[in-house]
Amino acid sequence: MIKTALTYLRDVALSAVLVGLIFFGIYGVKLPFRKDVLNSGPYQIEAFPTGLAWYQFGRVSPFYSMSPKHDFWTTATATESALLSGYVEVKQTHWQQIYTVVRSFFTASRPEYEATNHVGSRVRYEAYAMADGGVKIQRVISFSQPVQVEDETMTLSYNASDEVTMSGTKVIITNPTIAGVLEILTTPSQHITINSQDQLIMITSLVQAKVNTLTMSVLMKGER
Amino acid sequence: MMSLFSILALLVQTSLFYSVPLVMGLGWICLLLGKSSRMNRRQLPAAFALGVLSIFCWSMLCWYGFHQWFGIDFRISFFGGIWLGCIASLGGVIRKPLTFTEISKRDWGIVMGIVCLAAFSYFVWLRQSPYPLNWDWYQHQTLARHVQQGRFSFYTTEMSDTFGFNSYPPTFHLLLSIAQFPMSLTPDYVTDFWQVLSFWHVVGLGVVGLYVGWYVTRNRWVAFLSGALSVLTFDSMVSLSTFCLLPQTVAGALGTALLVEWIFNEGEKHSWWELGAIIILPLIHFMVGGVASLVVLGSWAVVWLEKHSFPATALVVLGICAGLLLASQLPLNTLNHGEAAHFTFSVQEKITMVERVYGYLGYLLIPLGFVYAFRETKRRQEVWLGVLFFIGFTAMAFSTVPYVLKLWTLGRFWIGLLMSLGVWELVRYIRSVVMRIAVLIAFCIGVSIILCVNVSGWKTGLLYEGIQTHISLDDMAAARMLQAQYATDSTVLVSDPATQFILEGLSGIESPGGAYMTDDIRKSFSAALLDASPAAAIGWIRQVSDKDVYGVKTHLLALSGRTFNWLTVTDANRWSYSYNTWAPLDLTNDDRQRIASFSTLPGVSVVFSSPYMSILKVE
Numbered sequence: 001m002i003k004t005a006l007t008y009l010r011d012v013a014l015s016a017v018l019v020g021l022i023f024f025g026i027y028g029v030k031l032p033f034r035k036d037v038l039n040s041g042p043y044q045i046e047a048f049p050t051g052l053a054w055y056q057f058g059r060v061s062p063f064y065s066m067s068p069k070h071d072f073w074t075t076a077t078a079t080e081s082a083l084l085s086g087y088v089e090v091k092q093t094h095w096q097q098i099y100t101v102v103r104s105f106f107t108a109s110r111p112e113y114e115a116t117n118h119v120g121s122r123v124r125y126e127a128y129a130m131a132d133g134g135v136k137i138q139r140v141i142s143f144s145q146p147v148q149v150e151d152e153t154m155t156l157s158y159n160a161s162d163e164v165t166m167s168g169t170k171v172i173i174t175n176p177t178i179a180g181v182l183e184i185l186t187t188p189s190q191h192i193t194i195n196s197q198d199q200l201i202m203i204t205s206l207v208q209a210k211v212n213t214l215t216m217s218v219l220m221k222g223e224r
Numbered sequence: 225m226m227s228l229f230s231i232l233a234l235l236v237q238t239s240l241f242y243s244v245p246l247v248m249g250l251g252w253i254c255l256l257l258g259k260s261s262r263m264n265r266r267q268l269p270a271a272f273a274l275g276v277l278s279i280f281c282w283s284m285l286c287w288y289g290f291h292q293w294f295g296i297d298f299r300i301s302f303f304g305g306i307w308l309g310c311i312a313s314l315g316g317v318i319r320k321p322l323t324f325t326e327i328s329k330r331d332w333g334i335v336m337g338i339v340c341l342a343a344f345s346y347f348v349w350l351r352q353s354p355y356p357l358n359w360d361w362y363q364h365q366t367l368a369r370h371v372q373q374g375r376f377s378f379y380t381t382e383m384s385d386t387f388g389f390n391s392y393p394p395t396f397h398l399l400l401s402i403a404q405f406p407m408s409l410t411p412d413y414v415t416d417f418w419q420v421l422s423f424w425h426v427v428g429l430g431v432v433g434l435y436v437g438w439y440v441t442r443n444r445w446v447a448f449l450s451g452a453l454s455v456l457t458f459d460s461m462v463s464l465s466t467f468c469l470l471p472q473t474v475a476g477a478l479g480t481a482l483l484v485e486w487i488f489n490e491g492e493k494h495s496w497w498e499l500g501a502i503i504i505l506p507l508i509h510f511m512v513g514g515v516a517s518l519v520v521l522g523s524w525a526v527v528w529l530e531k532h533s534f535p536a537t538a539l540v541v542l543g544i545c546a547g548l549l550l551a552s553q554l555p556l557n558t559l560n561h562g563e564a565a566h567f568t569f570s571v572q573e574k575i576t577m578v579e580r581v582y583g584y585l586g587y588l589l590i591p592l593g594f595v596y597a598f599r600e601t602k603r604r605q606e607v608w609l610g611v612l613f614f615i616g617f618t619a620m621a622f623s624t625v626p627y628v629l630k631l632w633t634l635g636r637f638w639i640g641l642l643m644s645l646g647v648w649e650l651v652r653y654i655r656s657v658v659m660r661i662a663v664l665i666a667f668c669i670g671v672s673i674i675l676c677v678n679v680s681g682w683k684t685g686l687l688y689e690g691i692q693t694h695i696s697l698d699d700m701a702a703a704r705m706l707q708a709q710y711a712t713d714s715t716v717l718v719s720d721p722a723t724q725f726i727l728e729g730l731s732g733i734e735s736p737g738g739a740y741m742t743d744d745i746r747k748s749f750s751a752a753l754l755d756a757s758p759a760a761a762i763g764w765i766r767q768v769s770d771k772d773v774y775g776v777k778t779h780l781l782a783l784s785g786r787t788f789n790w791l792t793v794t795d796a797n798r799w800s801y802s803y804n805t806w807a808p809l810d811l812t813n814d815d816r817q818r819i820a821s822f823s824t825l826p827g828v829s830v831v832f833s834s835p836y837m838s839i840l841k842v843e
Contacts, residue, residue, distance in 0.1 A: 011654045015663045018650050021588050022670035028584025029674045030576060032681030039690045042810045042835075057687065058809055059789050102673060105351065105680045133690075179785060179810030179835065224810055224835040 031097050036104040036111045038127050040135045041222030042180040045127045047113040049089050052125045052137065054156075054222070056178050062159040064173070064182060066137055066218075068115050068123050070155040070200055073141070073207070073214060076148035084141070087115035087123055120144040134185065134221035141214040149207040152214050156184065156201045164194055164201065171201055185219040226416055238421040240403040242428065244310055245275030251313020252278060254320050256497050264323050266489060269435075269481035273501035276478075279306060279402070280395050280507055287376040298374040303405050334444055338430040338451040341668065345455045346426045348672070348679055349467045353692045355700075356418040357683070358468040359806070362729025362738070363387065365414050367394055369732050371401035372409065385771050386728065388740035388801065392509045396471040411703035411730040415695075418469075425469040430455040432477045436637045437644055439488035440610040441603060445651065449644035449664070450637070456671040459636050460682045461577045462567055462629035475509035476633025479516025483613075487523045488606055494524075512633055519616075519634070523609070540612065548619050567627050567802075574622055574629075580681065583674045586639065589646030590614075596649040607645070614638035686807045695726055696808035698836035702782070703730035705832050706839070710778065716770045718749065719782035720790040722804040723837070727782060734773045739804060746799055754791055758821040762828055765842050783819050784837035785809030810835045 034057075038045045043054045051067025068084035092100065104110065113125040122142045127135050139154055158164060163174045171184040171192060186192055186203055193202040203218050226234070249271030282305055290296040349357070363386040370376070370383050371394065380387040380394055403421075407413055433454025437447035458466040465473045482501055486494065502520055505513035522540075529536035569577070578586055593611070600607045617635030620628055647667060654660045683692040703726075706717070710733055717724055717735045724735035736745050745768070752761040765779050786805040790798060797803040811819070819838045823830050832839035 007655050011656050011659045014650055014654050015659055018647070018663050019666055021650075022585075022667055025583040025585030025588060026670050026673050028579050028582075028587070029677045030580040030681065031677065032684045034684045037684070037687055039687055041689075044687060056809075057685065058805065058807055059785075060792065098673070098677060101677050101680050105348075105676050174813065176813040179812050179815075 026098065027094065029098065031094075031101060035097055035101050036109050038109040038111055038129055038135060040129075040133060040220070041224050042178070043182060043222030045111055045135060045137075047111045047125075051115075052111060052113050052127055054182060054220070059178065061178050062162065062175060063157075064159075065157050066125060066139075066154060067157070070157060070198075071123075071139065071153060073147075073152040074150040076150050076208075084115075084117075084123055087117045087121075090114040090116050090122070130219070132221075134219055136217050136219055138215065138217045143212055143214075146210050146212050148210045149214060151204050151206050151208075152216050153202050153204045154216055154218050155203070156218075156220075158199050158201060160199065164196075166192065166194065173201075180222055180224045183221045183223060185221060187219075190218075230416070231420065234416055234420040235423070237407075238403060238417060239424055241399050241421060242272065242424060244306065244402050245279055245399060246272045247275065247310055247317060248278050248306075248313045249273065249275030250322070251275075251309070251316045252497070254313070254316035256495065257320075265327065266485060268322075269478060269485050270498050270501040273478055273482060273504045274497070276395060276399065276508065277500050277504040278309070279398050280393070280504065282306065282309070283376065283394075283398050284378065288378075291376075298376050299372070302371075302376075303402070306402055330444065334448045334451070335431070335434065337448060338434055338455065339427055341452050342426040342430045342455040343423070344672065345458075345466070345675065346423050348676055349422070349426075349458075350419070351679075352690075353683065353686075354419075355415050355693050355695050356422065357686070357692070357694060358418065358422070358464075358470070359694060359804070360468070360470055361418045362725050363740075364397060364400065364470070365409075365418070365729045366732070366738065367397040368400035368404060369409050371397055372405055384738075385736065386725070386738035386740060388737070391511065392471045392513075393507055395504070395508050396474060409732065410707065411700050414730065415700070422467055422469055425473070426455055426466065429466060429473075429477055432481045433637055433640055435481055435484050436610075436641050439484040440606050440641060441645070441648075443648065445660075445664075446641075446644045446648050449647050449667075450640050452668055453640035453643055453671065454637060456668065456675050457581050457636070457640070458675055458678050458682070459577075459581055459632050460678055461569075461580075462627075463632035463636070465633045465636055471509040472512045472630050473633050475505055475513035475516060476631075476636075478508070479505050479513060479520065480634055480637045483516070483520045483523065486520055487527055487609065511627065512630055515631055516634055519613075523613075527609075537609075537612070540616075544616050544619055548623065567629060568624065569629070571622060580678055581674075582639075582643070585643060585671070585674070589643040590639070592646030592649045593642035593644075596645040599649075610638065610641050614642045688808045693808070694806060695730075696836050698834040699726055699730065699808065701834065702832050702837055702839060703727055706731040706733045706780070709831070710780065712777075713773060714775055714777035715780060716768060716773050716776050716778070717780040717782055717839075718765055718768050719784065720749070720787040720805070721746070722790070722806075723782050723784045723786050725804075733780070734770050736768055736770050740801060743799055750791055750798060753787075753818075758825055762822060762825055762842055779842040780831070781822070781840040781842055782837060783811075783815070783822075783840070785811045785815065788812065788815045788818070808836055811837070 034046060036047065042056055044057050045052055045054050050069055051065050054064040055061045068087040071084045108129050111127045114122060116122045121144045124140045126138050128138065130136055158173055159175065161175055161177065165172045169186045169188065173182040184201060184203065189205060191204045193204070195202055205216055207214065252274050253267055253271055283302055286298055286301040286305065290301045291298045366384050366386045367380060375383060377383050378393050379390050380392065381390050383394060404417060430451045434447050434451030437450025455466065463472065465476060502517045505517040507513065526536040526540055597607045597611050617631065617638050621632055621635055651660055651663055654663065686692040686694065688696060706727060715733055717727055717733045721739045721741045725739035727733060728735045728738050748764060752764040756764065765781050768779060769776060786809050789805050789809050822828055822840055827843045829841050830838055831841045
């Protein structure tokens with residue numbers, strides 16, 4: 001009886017050692033330089049140290065970024081804006097990166113970017129593929145304590161050589177040096193402003209509430 | 225999307241790449257063995273090699289004999305002879321069937337396990353990739369197409385300018401053309417064909433891995449692990465064995481199978497005709513096959529000398545050490561220039577490659593493999609011979625000899641063996657069979673995760689329109705149009721190296737050199753598009769000739785997003801054979817304006833247009 005138990009224990013211990021070795025072996029794998037990329041027309045969306053960005057891989061391409069560096073919400077008094085620029089990126093661990101690569105390999109890609117500030121508030125951007133080839137960019141801000149918010153704004157940076165046109169609720173960005181167009185498709189409740197001085201397209205939604213969490217989405221699409 | 229029936233039909237048809245030479249080789253063995261002897265599975269690698277040798281010799285006789293002396297159409301004599309020979313061999317094989325009596329049900333279970341893992345690995349490779357990702361297949365298909373059209377030579381450079389140098393005779397392409405004959409080589413057919421053919425290649429590598437593990441240790445667990453590692457690891461740099469069917473990978477797998485069958489089959493006598501199997505290896509790939517045949521013959525000589533009390537193994541070990549020392553002293557940098565420079569890597573880069581393929585598993589399991597070898601008593605000599613092969617090939621891979629990583633098509637099986645021995649060194653002390661199996665499943669899952677990360681990294685730059693690919697739907701549409709409307713001997717298509725390489729492979733329309741466009745044409749083409757006026761550029765296009773086309777009547781100019789992007793890269797990349805725009809790129813608005821400036825010229829018309837590419841007919 002004791003002999004059987006010891007044999008069993010040895011089997012379990014050896015199995016555990018081998019599984020440990022396997023984990024250590026996996027940990028050593030070299031990760032790809034692009035871990036989770038979503039495609040929309042000729043554009044690709046990927047997470048970078050400052051946020052999510054649209055660009056065209058394989059050629060010299062302008063980057064169109066959605067980043068806490070430009071995004072903001074407006075306080076209840078509407079006299080000042082709280083920029084998210086104090087937020088710093090929350091880096092994924094090596095295991096999380098391995099998981100991201102394997103997950104995006106077998107399921108739809110979902111690039112995500114997360115940042116936090118010194119008081120523990122977090123902002124998270126995620127890009128989801130839509131059935132029509134478009135992409136939903138969702139931003140979630142989790143405050144460390146409730147905040148009275150008047151409205152919130154997501155921004156997309158563009159470049160001096162771009163041509164930006166508005167047509168109803170749609171913003172179209174074209175550039176002669178890259179293929180296709182990039183479109184922002186807003187809902188009637190969203191207000192668009194083109195800030196040509198800072199080269200930012202600003203999409204604003206009304207909130208007018210005291211909130212712990214702010215969630216906002218923008219639909220975008222790369223067209224050939 | 226292929227239907228189930230067309231997948232099954234293609235599975236059968238692509239298997240002819242392997243089964244026709246195998247049947248022909250078995251036919252020869254039937255004749256050579258005599259009435260009393262029986263064939264067994266041990267002879268399968270030799271049979272395949274003999275079959276390939278007989279197909280190669282027959283093609284030479286048909287071309288340099290029947291065609292050049294008597295004017296007999298190569299297609300009739302070659303394909304007719306092959307199919308008659310195949311039928312005759314099949315008759316012989318049926319009369320003297322292979323015996324598999326020594327293979328138990330458990331063995332078949334292991335083989336099926338390896339086939340299932342191969343299918344999984346192949347699924348990982350195919351995920352989000354509807355078109356073959358083997359970049360070289362376009363040029364191999366061009367040559368196979370020429371064989372089917374009755375154009376042949378011992379030298380690949382004489383058959384097509386898509387080949388810049390002669391790395392091998394067209395042996396590999398003869399097998400391709402046999403499997404494809406007499407199908408119409410449409411773009412859809414050839415892409416599907418190559419996609420499905422890769423599956424058999426992965427299965428073949430698994431079987432060779434299994435062979436290595438079994439012959440060295442006679443242990444089913446090690447055999448399974450060796451086969452599993454063969455299909456679940458992807459050497460994603462230079463050798464590209466796992467998923468890319470190429471002359472070098474066929475030579476590597478066949479060479480290894482012959483090596484283990486020759487060296488580790490104690491008690492089996494070798495016949496003189498088995499030398500024929502060794503001869504074919506360099507005729508599949510001069511470098512990899514040549515080294516493989518030298519290793520087989522050298523190892524056989526060492527074993528023979530050892531049996532006669534000559535310390536040959538010690539001399540080999542000394543030779544490896546001396547070779548390593550010499551390699552670091554030899555002025556190999558003079559050889560490692562030009563294209564070779566792109567295939568020469570530092571030790572650190574090679575370590576990174578190893579980690580990409582195996583993670584840290586190699587660091588843990590190879591030392592354990594050595595522990596197994598030290599403790600092994602029953603098959604000590606065989607195991608140490610296997611270890612010696614691992615050391616030899618690894619030492620070679622880490623040397624600075626040009627193109628040496630191509631030899632990893634041979635070396636990969638021996639690192640797999642050492643890692644399998646390492647796993648077994650731990651697993652063999654687990655008494656519970658259920659727990660052993662559970663641990664092996666966990667090991668396979670772990671290796672599969674590394675495979676997924678590795679494949680994902682390899683494909684990461686190939687994302688286009690939601691798929692990972694070298695070619696776009698527009699490439700396929702353009703190739704269909706070209707084949708339907710310009711499949712004559714008087715049309716030449718001109719574009720950047722990558723675009724014309726793809727279109728030539730898919731449609732069969734000739735281009736000046738494909739991806740191996742000569743320096744002169746590269747420079748003239750980029751100067752015409754970058755610096756010249758539209759009229760002067762079109763004037764240059766009209767002057768382009770191709771050594772494979774006599775009397776060019778029509779010039780086609782294909783301008784894709786790739787073409788214009790190629791014009792923006794550095795001169796060094798633009799003149800390099802190893803640089804390509806690997807993924808499709810759509811045309812920009814500036815590119816379209818440039819195309820419009822060409823298409824309005826007299827004698828120029830647009831025959832194909834899409835967001836990715838325009839093809840202009842220049843008269």
